[in-house]
Amino acid sequence: MSTFTKRYHPPGTAPGTLVASDSAVPLSIRLITYTDTHYAERTLSDPIDAVPWLDVEATSWINVQGNVPPDVLQQLGQRLNLHDLALEDVLNTGQQAKLEDYDEQLFVVMHCPSLDASGALQLDQVSFFLAPGVLVSVYGQAQDLFEPVRERLRRHHGRLRRRGSDYLLYRLLDLVVDHGFPVLEHYGERLDALEDEILAQPTQQTLAGMHRLRRELLWLRRLAWPQREVLSQLLRGDCACITPETRLFLRDSHDHTAQILDLVESDREMIASLLDVYLSSVSHRLNESMRLLTIIATLFIPLTFVAGVYGMNFGNNTHGAWAMPELRWDYGYPMVWGVMIAIAVGMLYLFKRKEWL
Template sequence: MKIRLVNDGVFTPIESINDTLIAPANGFYWIDADVDDLIVLQPLFGLHDLAVEDCLSEEEQRPKLEIYESQYFLVINSIRFDDEEIFLRALNIFLGHHYLITVTRQKINELRSVKPILWEQEVNHADRFLYHLIDIVVDNYFTVGDRIEARIESLEEDILMHTKKSHLTEIIGLRSEILWLKKALGPQRELIATLNKKDLRLIDNELQKYFGDIHENAVKVYETFETYRDLMGNLREAYQSSVANRANEIMRVFTALTTIFMPLTFITGIYGMNFDYIPGMHESFGSIVLLVCMAVIGFGMFYFFRKKDWL
């Protein structure tokens, strides 16, 4: 657990958690904790049992805002895209009048990214810290969206150039992740809309207007992933079309080869009959003449098919 006094964007480490119980003369306290630290934090700050239970739960939490007497409890999902897999990590936030507590199970990059912004903007209030943190979380969805779009374009190019069976597995897997992510974005969009419109005494009225801008971005993210879902459907159709075209191409080659060998098979069939007299059978150069004729017929038909662009 890390405890900092944030005053005009400047971070000052605090040794004792008891020092955070009283509001500082200037600034606010940021307590960056993990789930194990809730044993200490709950009695000191009066954290609600239901909120603590949500933090301790290993199940995926729905983004939400819970309003309690002295604090707000928020759950928002941070996004990561590692090794072609999408991860959502719950960021639990307790917002009080003079403190902000972040509780996480894994490391969340946004908590590191927000520090330079706090210093640059000379942040002095917990609600403004909350605004910048949520803004970064939503912006990262655009970054992940760009990587997903690049992956879709790369996959489409691979399918058009050389279709593989593994492409279908990738399409199904990526489409499932996009649908799952889109499902999680709906509640998150609603959460940000609540921060923008609802009367919240711990968030400054002027600051609430800025949450409207974040809400617009959240809507854009939701619509973007809706588009990605449609693109994955088109990609699957392109795969199926490519497979069908490839099968048709193979069948066309086999058909042409079969057609070429039909007259050759006919000739060899005749000369395999047990007749006493077959033209050229007893001639010294009969076999050579026959092979030359078969070669001429075969190559002639091959040239004809190539000229017609059938092969």
């Protein structure tokens, strides 16, 4: 599972050094150029092949998915004049979300949350380069994140084809942010299941499930906080690549990150409450067991006393003045049993009357 764990370069590595990623996803490159009246989509074998197709009159979107060789990325960076430090961060996955302004270019790092086959949280880095008329997106996961946006471009839905590359960046950022809502919905279902399990029959697996969910919510919180800061920077108006019209739409994505943070905090508080309920339930079960053991011990106190008295070995002097008269009775033994049973039944009746049983 991909988390925020950072892969560091060896000490002394020069800034801007590109290190190959460990993604096993095959490289896939798509170039999309579009205007209000034109749309073209091409699959390329090399990102460098996209450069001759770039049209200054159209918006161009280069989507690079999978394992990008460092030399290929470096050549693409040279052709598009991308900053070396930004290229380094593309391959150095594990970065926190951030925004870098390189004069006429923007470099944005985001993380897309998803769930793997086992239901565990997976965080995948998505990098964007924005320049006038050009957007480059790079990510290493196998899932095709941006197919909904491509489909809207193909069908000419809404204002997407009429806007520039900054609006396309907004749509992709919004799509990445919105991936957090299905994850939180899944967490809500897990919380409901944990609550039912705690109220019914909690086990050690219940406690482990709560701690695992709390850890994943912490990761999701660490994801959402810097992403909200990135969107805040885009809204401030300091970035020349973002038009005022696009900033109006970026507010919606910023609100979505705030909603995600609120939901994460709510789920974390819910887990804390469930943990208290779990501990109370375990304590209650322990108290019930201790009460049962106490009742059993209390029952045997008078029985032990009776058995101890009549179990004293004074049978050799049964005719003395201080001898136990019951030792000479024919029915002494069953009488003692009757007394002990009567005491036990009486105490059980008393416990039942006081609702201790």
